[in-house]
Every structure is written in structure tokens, then in C-alpha cells.
Amino acid sequence: MASLNSSSTFGHERCLFYFIFHFETKLSHGLRGFLYFLALAYCFVGLSAITDCFFRSMENVVKHSRAVEEIDPLTNTKVIKYEKVWNYTIADITLLAFGTSFPQISLATIDAIRNIGSLTAGGLGPGTLVGSAAFDLFPIHAVCVVVPKAGELKRISDIGVWLVELFWSFWAYIWLYIILKIWTPNVITLWEALLTVAQFGLLLIHAYAQDKRWPYVSLPMTRSERPEDWVPEEKIAPYRDGNKTRDNYSEVDEDRNSIIVDIFSIHSANTEQCRNDTIPQKDDLLSVWKMQFIDALTLESPESKKLNSKSLRVAKALWKLVLAPWRLLFAFVPPYQIANGWIAFIFSLVFISGIAYIVTKITDLISCVTGINAYIIALTALAAGTSWPDLVASKIAAERQITADSAIANITCSNSVNIYIGIGVPWLIDTLYNYIAYKKPLRIENAAGLSFSLLIFFATSVGCIGVLVFRRLTLGAELGGPRHWAWLTSFYLMLLWLVFVVLSSLQVSNII
Secondary structure: OOOOOOOOOOOOOOOOOOOOOHHHHHOOHHHHHHHHHHHHHHHHHHHHHHHHHHHHHHHHHHOOEEEEEEEOOOOOOEEEEEEEOOOHHHHHHHHHHHHHOHHHHHHHHHHHHHOOOOOEEOOHHHHHHHHHHHHHHHHHHHHHHHOOOOOOEEOOOOHHHHHHHHHHHHHHHHHHHHHHHHHOOOEEOHHHHHHHHHHHHHHHHHHHHHHHOOOOOOOOOOOOOOOOOOOOOOOOOOOOOOOHHHHHHOOOOOOOOOOOOOHHHOOOOOOOOOOOOOOOOHHHHHHHHHHHHHHHHOOOOHHHHOOOOHHHHHHHHHHHHHHHHHHHHHOOOOOOOHHHHHHHHHHHHHHHHHHHHHHHHHHHHHHHHHOOOHHHHHHHHHHHHHOHHHHHHHHHHHHHOOOOHHHHHHHHHHHHHHHHHHHHHHHHHHHHHHHHHOOOOEEEOOHHHHHHHHHHHHHHHHHHHHHHHHHHHHOOOOEEOOHHHHHHHHHHHHHHHHHHHHHHHHHHOOOO
């Protein structure tokens, strides 16, 4: 590819950077900007498609159980019980929060690897992660508040664990501001990067200690209402004749309410949700894999053919045609019934990383041909697009769970993961290389803009948490409630997000 020549204003300097073909440079900047924005949107569509595979694999990973032998005190005989391998809280923080934040993490890591050898860090990663934190906290909370049915209230049952997660989430951004502006202004040292990553381990230990109510380190708060299973059992419509095999093994099951798998069904005793407990034989797995490719190339399903509206059928077929390249590519992900879902889980993360790499290239192109500051693009478009898995996960939790724990925990934990892992690991890569090669720290590009965004985020997040506490005290729950109050809360949270985006963009543009 050609070298990048960034234009400072729209259309002033010919951008010699191109994506695939050299003739792209001969197009007008306006047309190129439109095409690249379109390509960026298509990447986000692909991210949405791989999210389905990722959630299905994670479902199988987390529902894995182990056999434990116990002696029955009454009969004095051995009894085999099955215990879940994953702890409720740890699963929320690691597989759920880490997994749904992986698009941002991989984008930031790729940005760091591209900058190895440079004394200055790239701006895409930190900008995307701070913007993603704002998107998680405001728009996703805004969606979750209105998702429950009218009048239905969903509250956090384990307020102690949530307070621990909230503390580490807030501390993450305070810590980031300290090392950027106070401790070593505008530079990051190797020790600061190491401490940033290490704090993720402290978060896990503290949250686990609170969940298990360890003495001296946990808050003396009782847990209430949290069910034994993550979601209650739900009646599922029976399979339709003539499509049973396909429904059992297809990656895209259209008999379900959503094309996105319900990741919170992993502890449910429902037969349909647990149908993959028995690992299919080798021949069956090959049939499963074959069916994934057939699904990818099928434009009209039996369900779509039953629709009375011809225009709706055409629209659904066209949308599947748009998705076809992504669906065909992701059909190469091995069936999630293999190895408790771990192989499909890893393949999904690899595909997510690949999309993130393409996104970084397209973002460079957009900045080059339009003159828009890359940090602003990262703070807005990239943050919203890569936060799609977070939105889906929290929305599903708010819909299906009888409590608000995982819906809100995914938001707070994702924000912690964004800093401790999403920013910490890329900075660790660059600072370690700079320490070995140059014995110098890593300089942060646009540290002033990043620090300003952190201050605005912290100020607006106080407003977000404040309204959740107010709802808890007045309505008795953080999510749901009377429809007009739910929509008013949602509007208020979206307003906070707009304040954050506008002020941060104006500061980076040197307007304020």
C-alpha cells in the first residue's frame, strides 16, 4: 500500500493512501470518503454477524460442568453431582465483559503493534476505548432501562458485587488520568503499563472475594433475589416439521426470537437450550459444519416463505444477500459443540481481530481523505461500532434475566476491561519494546485530548450512576418501571452521551 499522506482539511491534499486498488487515489475525496464510510459500516455488519458465533461458543464454554463425588450422609453411598466450572461473577467479568470488549481490545492492540518502534503511541486505541466506555455507560444503559416490559422492575440483587465492580470501573479512569497528567505527564513508563494490566487481576480477586463473602475483604452486604440459574426456564415453541435437523444444528436458528443467541440461557434447565450437552458423533459434526455453509448461502428460509408480505420477503432476502459474504466466511468457524465450545470461541476471536485490523486501515483512509481527526473518528464511529457486542449482551440480559445483575455488570466490567486490558496491554507492548530498544518511555499522542475526555467522562458518569441510585431509592429497581419514567431516564442518559461526544470533539478540534 502507498504511504499515508494526511490532509488537514477536506479536499486540500491528495491522499495517496488506498485500500485495495491504486485507482482509488484518482477518485474525488468526497466520493472516497463516502465509500470508506460505507466500508466501515459493512465491517460493523460483519462484526454483528460474528457476534452470533462468538456468543454461541461462549454459551457452551460457560455451561461446562464437572462431576464431583460426595458421600450421602443418610445412605453413606457415593453420589455424583455436577457443579458448574465457572463462577457467576467471574464469568461476568472474564468471558462476558472481556469477550464483548474484544473488538475494542484487538483494535487497540493492532494499533499498538503497528506503532512498535515509534516513541509515540497511536491514538486509535485509547480514543476507541474511552469512547466505547462512554457508549457502554450511556446508550447501553439507555437501552436496558426501556427493554423490560411496561411496569416490570429489575433490580441488582447482589449490590455488593456491583459496588466492587463500580469502584474498579471508576478507579480505572482515575488511574488513567493520574498516569497521563500527574505522575508522568504525557508519557507512559513500563512500570505504569505493568501496574495497569495487574489491576485487572486485582479486580477479579476482589469481585470473587465479594461474591464468596470472604471476611475482612468483602462488603457486609447481603445478597437477595439472585436465582440459582441465570435465567428462568422459558417455554420454547416446538420445532416445525421438515426442518428439525436444521434447527438442531444450524448456526442461525430462525425459530428463535432473535438471530443472536441468548448467552444467559447457559444455566437454564430448558431442554432446547441444553440440547448441545451431548456431543454429536464425528459424522454428525461434519453434517453440522456442512449445514453452516448451506445456511450461509440460503437467501430465503422456510419461515420467510410463509410471510404474506412480498415486500418484506424481498427485504429479508436482500439483507441476507448483503450478509452472505460474511456468513460464508464465518461458516469456517468449527461447530461450537466441539471441545465445549473453546475452538469456536478462539476462531471467533481471530475473525474479530481480522475485522478490527481492516477497521484500523479504513479509519486511516477516512482521516486521510476527509481531514477529520482520527481521534474523533475513534471516539464516535469506532467506539459505537465496536461496542455492538456489549449492546447485544446487555440487552439480552435485561430482557431475559429476572434481575439486572449481568446487564449492568457487563457495562461496568467492560469499562474496567477497556482500561486494564484494552489500553494496558497495548501500552505494555510498546513500552516494553521502547525500554529494551531505546531505554525511553512511550509518549502519548494527544494526551491533552485524552485527559480532557476522561474528565468529561467522569463528570457525566456521576450523573449516570446518580440516576440509577435515584431509581433504586424511588422505584426500587434500576431497570424497567413505568413506561414514561423509563423513557425519560433513557433520554437523559442519551443526552449525557451527546454532551461527552460534543465536548470531547470540540476540545480535540481546538475549538474549546
